[in-house]
Amino acid sequence: MAVQLAETAPPPAKASPSSSVMAHAFKDAVITGLIALGLFTPLIGFETVIIDGALGLDYRPGTLAVMVGIIFVGRLLLNLTVWSPNRKPSVRSGPTIFDRAGTTIGPAVKPLLLAFAVGFPFIAAFAMGGMNESRYLIDLGILILTYVMLGWGLNIVVGLAGLLDLGYVAFYAVGAYTYALLATSAPINDFFAGFLGETFWANWAFWICLPMAGVFAGMWGMMLGFPVLRLRGDYLAIVTLAFGEIIRLVLINWVDFTGGGAGIASIPRATFFGVPFTAGENGFAALFGLQFNPMHRIIFLYFVILALALITAFATVRLRRLPVGRAWEALREDEIACRSLGINTTNVKLSAFATGAMFGGFAGCFFAVRAGFVSPESFTFDISAMILAIVVLGGMGSQIGVAVAAAVMIGGMEMLRNLGFLNQIFGGDFDPSLYRMLIFGFAMVAIMVWKPRGLVSTRAPTIFLKERKAVSGDHVKEGHG
Amino acid sequence: MAPSPSPAAAGLPNWEADPILAVEHLFMRFGGLIAVNDLSFKVGRGDITALIGPNGAGKTTVFNCITGFYKPSEGRLVLAHGHAPTAEELARVTLIGERALVGRKSSVYLLERMPDYRVSGEAKVARTFQNIRLFTGMTVLENLMVAQHNTLMVASGFSLKGLFGLPGWNAAQRAATEKAKYWMEKVGLTDRADDPAGDLPYGAQRRLEIARAMCSDPILLCLDEPAAGLNPRESLELNNLLRSVRAEHGTSILLIEHDMSVVMEISDHVVVLDYGTKISDGTPEAVKNDPRVIAAYLGVDEDAVEEVEAEIDAEIAAHSTGAHS
Amino acid sequence: MDVFIQQLINGLTLGSIYGLIAIGYTMVFGIIGMVNFAHGDVFMVSSFIALICFLLVTTVLGITSIFLALAIVLVVAMFFTSLTNWAIERVAYRPLRGSFRLAPMISAIGMSIFLANFVQVSQGPRNKPVPPMVTDVIVLMDNNGYQVTLAWKQVIIMVVTAVLLMGFWYLVQKTSLGRAQRAVEQDRKMAALLGINVDHTISLTFVIGAALAAVAGVMYLMYYGVAHFADGFVPGVKAFTAAVLGGIGSLPGAVLGGLLIGLIEVFWSAYFSIEYKDVAAFSILAITLIFMPQGLLGRPEVEKV
Structure with missing residues (x-):
């Protein structure tokens, strides 16, 4: 039996005549085609x-x-081009273009991205020729920013602290249901209305519930974090997945409390810090002397989620430079060494869980106010997988990478909804939106195979003596918890 | 034990007169295996104490018990800050079930009752690892900052002050950086402050691990084979580093080491372990000449002992001439 | 009492199916230390392959003997499911071997999503019911009209499971393949140096796991008479729970865990609440991992300092 190592190198490229290359490529493609035939036949x-x-x-x-x-054709083409033995292996060392984007030109890119994000509603309105026409783009912007925020929140847990959390959607749900329940349940409404005054509560409900949603989600993060402190790696991932599913199943089945699978509808809308977006005299438009337009509310929501996402980013950047953030990263690098330095790793883990969950809770509260409706359907495992995929694709720990990944993935998924023209090619009953998740799943696999460490694999140090040098991803560990 | 013994009392060796750590009847069992069997020894305050023994003698297990990573099956581990406790004090803290008795001038900690992070954080016992455990993806400076976590955590108001940039935090951060700079200077890593720890050569990683442990202000530093894998020049530098740590910071040192040139050169006190029990305990000179030690190391009978002694002497001589040239 | 016995029979049947799927999880975890998230969906795919094959055999070939038809379906489903899992390992996991630890897990999640949606797109989102196959029952007890029955299909499930497990046990205990597997499990590099073809061994592990999942898929289809594209995730999680409960890496543990999970689910539904039966399964998973991560028959792990 031949000795074959686990990571066998490809056969050395020798200058073989092109006919044999062709023959080999063809034979390989035929075999692949036959396997595909076997796979696809049933x-x-x-x-x-x-x-x-x-x-x-x-x-x-x-x-x-x-x-x-x-x-068959794809394999053949790949065999003749990318995988051709005649092709010189590209020697790539050092940071990739994305790494450079993340660290060196990052400082220049970040203000530009920020400026774009701030100006986006106006750009969209201008490009589409009117506020009402830009509704779709702004909605898409809101969706992307929600996922950017969720990605940044999960990044604290997975990217910084190295704790693999597959149940992050649970905190998103806690945030959403916190607002939905507080704002729609009659006894709670009466209590707050009696306590704060009827109009005040009606106008300020969202702004009062937003911090509460964060606090509740953070508490849930601690509660769910506590039992899993001892777990590592895949086990931690599975238990967090189980918690996420349990919360969803409870939301479905506890009909008296949560409305069950039907969810909670007519959740009060957000106000401009107490000023409702109505056509009336006390409305936003009247106050600012504008003509009433329902888009005002949408654009306002866009800026709310932008602000929330920026708060998340700002807090994460600050926390990384504080002892607690360094402890998160140290935990990812080596838990035992942390304990040998007097760091209470229990507290470090819980603080990471709680902080990440809190931002998830904020995002959830925003989700509830934007949609005006929550149901357990919105908090499936797929969402957790999507957020995790964004974090991993972005490069764990990198903020800009996560933002780019969220834009690419959510934007890409949305584009798949709009491939109506394909109907003309494939016939009338072809529904491209069915293929969204199919392509999403395939993309997750492809991205991992292509870039297992994500777009930005380097790490920026939190403190430096002389110069800030990016730490190569080869040294950065991924944590075992 | 006599109440407040004076160091020079009755010609007692330092580790008997003023122990910083007393290991008493320590047992560690893993299932049916007894890794440490009724081990007792003392570590003198300000001494460099070496724990030696053949492979598998249970040295690292003892370390793990002292530093809280293992919970001993039986036994007491008494660590004293200030002066050693009297027998009454010790009996009291043992009986009331507290893990420590903290006084203004002196405190006593029962390490076997403390989890690992408290052993390092409160009892101030720092350690290094046989297979180096650095935060490889963090820079040298960051490694040293993490080591000052507990101090900085308080200074940052448990992140609140730091998050909002309130005063006090910046000063604390600067002080911590100064301390890190001091230790980088000390171990010769200032030039590499901003490089990831994983990028350093092996010897530098060992030194960084010691510097990191020292940044947590220990009173007892436990080093698990600090000279393993070092070349003779690096070993020599290590000796100097350890001597200066003791001289300038008053830190007591307990080390596991196989390199006899290091052990004999710098230690004041040597404890020899074999199969989990102590077979010899005393000054390096005394231990070196103990036939049981030689037999344990080489598994030879008495006849060969003299030969071995000669060999060891020659080796030490060679090293010390190398050191002076 | 009669309800109890009836539920016991039902639980053991369901448990057999979980046990068969659990083996796939436990073997893959044992050999490459990864939770194969897509395994539940491989099981789902196998039930569709079985469904299509069954329709072909009965309607096109016109075979009327149900046992012959089932035997053909079993063999065909095992073949195609194994091929599928082999291809999955080749495409989605092998390139990531020895890479970043998270990568294969994300890849597996992606594969799981892909498989479920592939079946949804290619076979439609609706439930696919098959006509009841083996309908005869044995009445064990008749207590004032409450009949305790043992259906023939339950007998088939338990017998097929037992026979396959024995054959499989022989395969991993007594053959060179089993030895190679255990060697790769212990130390992949050393096994390679000693002449074991590691890639081959890992591929075979996936093939065997898929074959057993296919058996489970056929049994599931026969028992419940329905296939659905989303039916991979929850049985997958339950089978994984079974593998963890039995002690991941341990083959008898997987079967024992499967039986226990089947029994717990059935009794929970019968005596407590059917709505919360999945909550029960997930809770057992979490509780086992938290308090007894080595499972019933697994080896405890000692933290190395």
Whole structure:
């Protein structure tokens, strides 16, 4: 038996005649095509259809042939180009372009990105030729910023402290339900209205509930963090996943309290610090002498989530330079060494969980006020997976990377909704939005294979003596907790 | 134990007269295996004490018990700040079930009752590891800042003051940086302050680990094979570093070491372990000539002992001439 | 009492299915230390392959003997599911071996999402019911009209599970493949130096895990008579719970854990609340990992300093 190491190097590239390269590439592509045929035959070649209440089969040889053909041609082209033995292996060392973007030109990019984010509603309105026409773009901006914020929040737990959390959506849910329940439940409303005055409470509910949502989510972060302190790695991930699912299942089944699967509707809208966005005399438009337009509220929401996201980023940057943030990173690097230096790792872990959860809670509260409706459907494991994918794709610990990753992934997913023109190619009953999650799943795999460490793999030191040098990702550990 | 013994009393060695740490009847069992078996020894205040023994003798297990990473099966570990406690004080703190008795001038800590982070944070016992444990993705300076976590945490008002940039925090941060600079100077790493710890060569990583431990202001520094993998020149520098740590900071040092040139050269007191029990305890000179030690190390009978002694002498001579040239 | 016995039978049947899936988790975790998130979806895919094959065999080939049909379906589903899992390992996990620890996990989550949506897109989002296959039952007790029954399909499930487990046990205990697996589990580099083809061994592990998941898929289809694209996640989590409860890395543990989870789920639904049966499963998972991470039959892990 041949000795073969786990990480076998590819066979040395020798200058072989192109015909043999071609033959080899062709043979390999044929084999791949055959495997694809085997893989696709059952599920693509046949379709189960329900005819008159009974299950029957439909045959799709055409689709099968197209799929296998794509795989065959794709493999052949790759064999002849990227994987060709004649191609010089690209010697890449040092930071990638993304790393440089994150550290060296980062300082220049950040203000530009920030300026773009601040000016975005106006740019959108200008580009689309009016406020009402830009509604779609601004909604998309709000969605992206929500995920940027969630990514930055989870980044504290996963990227800085190295604790793998697959149940982050739970805190998002806690934040959303905190606002939904506080603002819609009659006894609570009566209590606050009696306590603060009816109009005051009605106008300020969101702004009072926002910090409360953060505090509640942070408390949940601690509560769920406490039992998992001893767990490491994949086990921690699984338990956090379980907690996330438990919370969702409780939300579904505890109908009396949460409204069950139907959710909670008609949640009060946000106000401009007490001034409602209504057409009336006391409304926002009247106050500022503008013509009433429902878009005012949407644009305001855009700036609320932008501010919340920036607060998250600012707090994270500050915390990293404080002992608690350094302890998070030290925990990721080596927990035992931390304990040998007198650091109470229990507190460090809990503070990371709580801080991350708090920002998730803020984002959840915002979600509830934006949508005006919450239901357990919005807090599935897919959302956790999406946020985690954003953090990992961005490069764990890198803020700018996470922001770019969120924009690319959420923007990309949204674009898939709008591929209506594909109907003309594939026929009328082709629904591109069905393919969103399919492509998302595939992209997660592809991105990991392509860049396991994410877009920005370097780490910026939190303090320096002479010069700030980026730490190469090869030294940075990923934590075991 | 006599109440408040004076150091020079009755010609007692320092570790008997003024112990900083007393290990008493320590047992550590893993399932059926007894790794440490009824071990008692003392570490003198201001001494450099070496814990030696063949591979698998249980030295690192003893370290892990002292530093709180393992909970001993039985036994008492008494650490004294200030003067050593009297027998009555000790009996009292043992009986009332407290983990420490903290006084203004002197305190006593029962390490076996403390979790690891309290042993380092409160009892002020710092340690290094056999397989170096640095924060490899953080810079040298950051490593030294993390070591001052507890002080800085208080100074940053548990992050609140720091988060809002209130005064006090910046001064504390500057002071911590000064201390880190001092230790980087001391171990010759100032030039590499902003490089990741994982980038340093092996010897420098060992020195950084010691500097990091010292940044937590220990009164007892436990070093697990600090000279392992060092070349002779680096070993020599290590000796000087350890001597200066003791001389300038009054830190007592307990070390595990296989390199006899280091052990014999710098230690005041040597404890020899074999199969979890103590087989010899005394000055380096006394231990070196103890036939049981030689037998344990080489598994030879008495005949070969003289030969071995000669070898060790020669080795030490070679090292010390190397040191003076 | 009669309710109890009936639930016991139902629980053991369900537990057999979980046990078969759990083996796939436990073997992959044992050999490459990774939680194969996509395994539950591989199980789901196998039930669709079985469904299609069953329809082909009965309607197109016109085989009327249900046992012959089931046997063919079993073999075909095992083959295609193994091929699928082999390809998944090759594409999504092997390039990440020895890389960043999080990467294979994210990749597996991506693969899980991909598989579920692939089936949704290719087979449609609706439940796919099959006509009841083996409907005969044995009445064990008749207590004033409450019949305790043992369905033939339950017998089939338990017998097939037991036989396959024995064969599989032989495979990993007595053959060179099993030895190679255990060697790779202990020390991959050393195993490679001693002439074990590591890639091959890991691939085979995925193939075996998928084959057993396919058996579970066929049994699931026969038992519940329905296939659905989203039916991978929750059975997957429950099977993973079973693997953890039994002690991850331990094969008898996976089966024992599977049976226990099946019983707990059935009794919980019968005596407490059917709505919260998944909460019960997730809670057991969390409680086991927190308080008994080595499981019932696993080896405890000692923290090295």
